[in-house]
Amino acid sequence: MSVKREIKCPSCGKFTLWLGRNHDRCLYCAEFLQNEEFIKKLENEIVTQVKEENDIFHIHPSDGKFTRVFKRFFRKVRKITVIVQGLFIGFMTLILWILGMMAT
Numbered sequence: 001m002s003v004k005r006e007i008k009c010p011s012c013g014k015f016t017l018w019l020g021r022n023h024d025r026c027l028y029c030a031e032f033l034q035n036e037e038f039i040k041k042l043e044n045e046i047v048t049q050v051k052e053e054n055d056i057f058h059i060h061p062s063d064g065k066f067t068r069v070f071k072r073f074f075r076k077v078r079k080i081t082v083i084v085q086g087l088f089i090g091f092m093t094l095i096l097w098i099l100g101m102m103a104t
């Protein structure tokens, strides 16, 4: 992974070359360039992973074949339920809007 780009140094504010590595330093003040953006991205990834693992339907490596199929099926059902709910709310909003228009 090599991302060669110019970034603004978080400590001196000058633009310097960043190779996408955690230990890259500023060419002007020699401070580490591992900026907040990078740390936040990493934190988000960890949080997402933790959430996934806390999920009831998370597939564990120790799960048997049947459990895997079962969990995968319920994950799909849950996803569809969320979509259907969204569509239903949208539909109700539309109906109410039409009724409102007719009343005036």
Ligand SMILES: [Zn+2]
Pocket: 009, 010, 011, 012, 013, 014, 026, 027, 028, 029, 030, 031
């Ligand atoms: Zn600097």
